[in-house]
Amino acid sequence: QSALTQPASVSGSPGQSITISCTGTSSDVGGYNYVSWYQQHPGKAPKLMIYEVSNRPSGVPDRFSGSKSGNTASLTISGLQAEDEADYYCSSYTSSSTPCVFGTGTKVTVL
Amino acid sequence: QVQLQESGPGLVKPSQTLSLTCTVSGGSISSGGYYWSWIRQHPGKGLEWIGYIYYSGSTYYNPSLKSRVTISVDTSKNQFSLKLSSVTAADTAVYYCARMNTAMWGFDYWGQGTLVTVSS
Numbered sequence: 545q546s547a548l549t550q551p552a553s554v555s556g557s558p559g560q561s562i563t564i565s566c567t568g569t570s571s572d573v574g575g576y577n578y579v580s581w582y583q584q585h586p587g588k589a590p591k592l593m594i595y596e597v598s599n600r601p602s603g604v605p606d607r608f609s610g611s612k613s614g615n616t617a618s619l620t621i622s623g624l625q626a627e628d629e630a631d632y633y634c635s636s637y638t639s640s641s642t643p644c645v646f647g648t649g650t651k652v653t654v655l
Numbered sequence: 656q657v658q659l660q661e662s663g664p665g666l667v668k669p670s671q672t673l674s675l676t677c678t679v680s681g682g683s684i685s686s687g688g689y690y691w692s693w694i695r696q697h698p699g700k701g702l703e704w705i706g707y708i709y710y711s712g713s714t715y716y717n718p719s720l721k722s723r724v725t726i727s728v729d730t731s732k733n734q735f736s737l738k739l740s741s742v743t744a745a746d747t748a749v750y751y752c753a754r755m756n757t758a759m760w761g762f763d764y765w766g767q768g769t770l771v772t773v774s775s
Contacts, residue, residue, distance in 0.1 A: 547701065580761035582702075589751055589768050590702065595761035633702050637760060641718045642704065644755075649701040 548573065548634055548647035555653040556624045564650045566617040566634035572645055574615035578637035581610060581619045585630045593632075594619060621652070629654045657682040659752050659766035666772050667746075673739040673771055677752030684733045685710045690755035691735045692762060693726060695748040703748075707755055708735055742773045 549567040556562040566573065566581075573579055579597045582590035592601055594610035597617060607622045617636070621628055634647035663675035677691070684691060692707035706716035708726045716724050720739070728735040739746060749770050753762040 578760040580759075582762070589753075589765035590762070591765075592761045592763050595756075595759040595763075599759065601759070601761075601763065635702075635704075635762075643715055644704040644707075646702040646704060 550647040572636040572638035579617040661769040
């Protein structure tokens with residue numbers, strides 16, 4: 545099972561919106577609404593930001609939103625803030641030989 | 656508040672077995688609806704799912720590691736463990752334990768992670 549494909553880096557200025565893509569196949573992202581997104585600051589454990597494509601856990605700001613179209617899921621951060629600078633990973637359930645696959649990761653830089 | 660804490664040696668010699676334990680507090684590992692998971696991150700790299708276990712003992716492993724991985728659970732101690740055999744330098748990574756919540760299909764609680772270095 546190959547990792548889901550994400551852009552290596554995305555950047556934006558404070559207050560802007562950015563979108564991170566996560567591309568898989570019909571066996572994972574496209575086939576199930578079990579896509580989640582994680583934020584990871586340097587030296588810290590990942591934090592769940594979005595689950596089941598578009599749902600936010602309690603405590604996650606509504607600036608973070610998720611969506612999916614076909615085999616590609618997306619995470620949008622609106623009103624970008626300095627503390628949003630981090631690495632972001634998507635993950636999906638898969639029907640292949642492994643039930644869980646992560647994305648390649650995207651470094652978000654706030655200019 | 657659920658908390659997970661990894662413990663185990665930070666240095667393992669090549670060809671030996673890496674052993675880590677994750678202690679869960681603030682909740683029972685025997686509660687249904689969760690897969691207790693191990694995930695690793697090579698230095699400067701992305702996340703790699705290793706496998707997970709249900710409290711009943713059912714396990715699921717990453718095929719790329721399956722021949723070397725064993726995940727077990729001790730409900731009496733509220734712990735689950737990882738054993739990775741025949742390690743090489745390529746197994747040097749930060750190892751995280753995490754809870755996969757099946758109600759949201761997401762890893763909602765994570766340990767802080769522990770760096771394991773494979774070196775002689």
